[in-house]
Amino acid sequence: MPVYKNEKAKGDNKWWFQFYTGEIKNGVRERITKRGFRTKKEAEKALIETQAAIQKGEYIEPTKKLFQEYLQEWIKTKRNLGEQTLELYDSYLRTHITPAIGHIPLAKLSAHDIEMFLDSLHDKGLAAATIKRIFSVVNAALNAAETKDIITKNVANKVEKPQVSRRRELIVWDPDFVSDFLARTKQASRYWIAVYLAIMTGMRQGEILGLRWSDIDFDKRTLTIQQTVNRHREIKAGAKTKKSMRSVALSPETIEALKDHRQFIVQERVALGPAYENNNLVVCTQFGGPVTQRAIQKVWTSFLRKTNAPKITFHDLRHTHATLLIKQGVHIKVISERLGHSSVSITMDTYGHLMPNMQEDAAVGLDSVITTKTR
Template sequence: MPVYKNEKAKGDNKWWFQFYTGEVKNGTRERITKRGFRTKKEAEKAMIEAQAAQQKGEYIEPSKKLFHDYLQEWLKTKRNLGEQTLELYDSYLRTHIIPSLGQIPLTKLTAYDIEMFLDSLYAKGLSPSTVKRIFSVVNASLNSAELKGIISKNVANRVEKPQASSRRQLVVWEPEFVSEFLEKTRYASRYWIAVYLAVMTGMRQGEILGLRWSDIDFEKRNLTIQQTVNRHREIKDGAKTKKSVRSVALSPETVEVLKEHRKHILQERVELGPDYQNNDLVVCTQFGGPTTQRAIQKVWPNFLKKTGAPKITFHDLRHTHASLLIKQGVHIKVISERLGHSSISITMDRYGHLMSNMQEEAANGLDKIIRTAISQNE
């Protein structure tokens, strides 16, 4: 059945569709009608989805659909998001959004409801940045509902958007302290290798836990990030984004450290024999299984205490890696590639302030070049 364009109402040229369900109620053939689509293509797509849902007995009239039901459907469409982002969205839905707003019919949701919801998040003691992220999920879901013609307007647009507090100042270690820290903690835990890789490669924690020996080319001195381990200790193909699937060059010392670590892992494998879970993982339990992120977080405070190091997170080691590269004068594009950022602008936004001294060094370098040229011509 074709879709239609509303050309009669002045100023309203939106598309709509209507189809019969095949059922008769009180002598009248039942039909489903939805309006408000911006394009013919959107209307046709929505009609096909509605027909499929109706045939399965899953169709709910928009006026009766609860926000809870819509959110679950909406999350299933976000296949383009990375696994960690999807997990975060799901957590926000289960923990905060659905318990507070889930039982409200989607078409009855108001700006006041959302304002009260945001107030409740602050009352829970959540940080401004977390509240802002949760609001973004609600806003994105309602934008999608408006685009599909399920609701006439996104009421979240009428709410004053939460403002995140200023970004936490990055804490990075100086090269001298990094060396001291790695030396003092080297034999403190089997998970020291994860710390070392974070400093020397800038890999994310999930990427480090998913690294396999087969991903490392010892002759060419590089590794390829092709899988991760999530917080549920599940091994997942790919990485956070397409850009995150990348190759990272290794220093000669890093290669030697990895070779030494591999000897230890092979020894454990031989001792356990058939009981060993061979996942080919660089960072693993003594039985060869994936390591939980929680296990790393558990030993991390002990490392800090042992060395008297300033309190930072494991993820801050990634920032330290970027800082070390900047101090060497490495090009920002190379840094961005090593970190797996989707664009250089992200790298600049995060680490640009660490490059403030490079302007002065560049200016001083000009003097040196010019003086050298003059002396050579005299």
């Protein structure tokens, strides 16, 4: 076996191999060289695999591209992802993946490199769920590289996938607390309506900030989600997913709250005249422009402090909305549609534990429809 040990370079005792393929390219005999094997056995195994791949016509010339260069090309192909998901991926690339392993050539990236990368994320104190999502991005990128024959195999498949030991406990408010909270905060900020809509509709923050008056049918008591506002304060057509572009039924009290808020907005628009930036938004600045997520966060934090409420995120209001519906016995499919989940299974995974008596109720309910006497 033509494998060799590199003993010339000080401190480098790794093995390597080289052989001629039998092909002539540009008048030169083609040869393949691979280095960096820790043991002779590893080098011999890789040599056999490489020779076998050449014989089958499956050999892929190792790319010299760095992993970070490939990642930048790969992320541009992910046009099917929602804008917020793309922003999250980009954040993971910039903040964690590229600084740690982006400098490694794609063809030389190893399972060991990825394992060390995951360990570094743990050392940073990142949550297990975040580490799992970051690994998923790396894995997806390498899967694409393998599919497109840029690399021979996805080395991330050899890495034990990060596990999330326990789902974060959902903290939700009971109906009495919700009523008290809304009453105590109603006059505290112009952005109270955003909190109200989150509780009463289960909409995402970006969906609430993108809601227009033209998206609301006051007679039919419905609203339609057709655009969002992102973290850069940009108005974007569409929603997170196709299922997110949905119609949501509104309660009579929600309609009244929206009418009161609209009257307030109209007064501001008239007072400013031509200086008003008319985007037709329900939640807007005093000048009519889109509201930043940071502004909503500041108001939300002040509301929690004012009411001494349990600390939950603005997004958790979606969970409160879902829980209130579950307590009313609303069908899980209806809840899923209101939340804009891509499938009912996502809704069940998130809220199924809140319905421990569903099977028991179903079993007992059979007695009301089956009248056969058993004794």
